[in-house]
Amino acid sequence: MGNGKFKSIKGKFDELSDRRNIVVIADEAHHSQYDFMDGFAKHMRDALPYASFIGFTGTPIENTDKNTQAVFGDYIDVYDIQQAVEDGATVRIYYENRLAKIKLKPEEVPRIDEEFEELTEKEELTGRQKTQSKMGKFRSHSWNEHSIELIAKDIVQHFESRDAVLDGKAMIVCMSRRICVDLYAAIEKIRPEWHSDDDKEGVIKVVMTGSSSDPESFQRHIRSKTKRKALGDRSKIQRQA
Numbered sequence: 001m002g003n004g005k006f007k008s009i010k011g012k013f014d015e016l017s018d019r020r021n022i023v024v025i026a027d028e029a030h031h032s033q034y035d036f037m038d039g040f041a042k043h044m045r046d047a048l049p050y051a052s053f054i055g056f057t058g059t060p061i062e063n064t065d066k067n068t069q070a071v072f073g074d075y076i077d078v079y080d081i082q083q084a085v086e087d088g089a090t091v092r093i094y095y096e097n098r099l100a101k102i103k104l105k106p107e108e109v110p111r112i113d114e115e116f117e118e119l120t121e122k123e124e125l126t127g128r129q130k131t132q133s134k135m136g137k138f139r140s141h142s143w144n145e146h147s148i149e150l151i152a153k154d155i156v157q158h159f160e161s162r163d164a165v166l167d168g169k170a171m172i173v174c175m176s177r178r179i180c181v182d183l184y185a186a187i188e189k190i191r192p193e194w195h196s197d198d199d200k201e202g203v204i205k206v207v208m209t210g211s212s213s214d215p216e217s218f219q220r221h222i223r224s225k226t227k228r229k230a231l232g233d234r235s236k237i238q239r240q241a
Contacts (some may be wrong), residue, residue: 013043022051029055029072098154148179152186169235177208181217199223205231 024044055072069075085091091148159170174180184206188195196202197220210222223231 013047016047018050020050020052022048024048024051026053026055026072029057032090083176089140098158145182148182152183152190155183156187156190177210177214177218178209180206181221184221185217199227199231200234207231 032215053072054076081093086094155170155172162168172180172183173181184204187204191204194202194204199205206221207223207228208221209228210218212219214222
């Protein structure tokens, strides 16, 4: 039994077995795992041509790529959010749409281009081209210092108003590490008491990967895998009144 994401390795694997009673189970079986050109997924198929392949995924459909169902076959079972709510496995989800009106200054376009490079640095050329076609829309309403401040203010006000009547936590998901860093700084400016250099203190943290080559502003948010896990464990602890 192996564990890990399918990796790209060169060469062709010989058939290991023609048995039909072999079952291959793939976790996180979404579009990033398919790679049938020179990836491990292809080698598994070559080595075990008559095996049964079963995939588990929470993201079975990709608009710009193949669908998991097309690769692995029909669904054996579907466990959706509604069933999870009914089982008590997750809380009911409520969606509130919030729009931030943002205007991008011409002189900030080069900064957006840098952001695009960061977002797509690991993509194939065709993937980059697809992403670039969407960047035109992104330019028209993307982030800048003013928009970050507006969003930070809205997040703080929204969280505090909800927290006054409903005990809970919040998770902010950003498009890139740079936005995470800038948004943290903007929130810290509004509520400095939320920050602490100690991972065991403070009520707001950025969880991201990085290296010593990243900008200076990134460095205080870069932690080892062990420290990131510790923050994750801390976030799961019930808040004390």
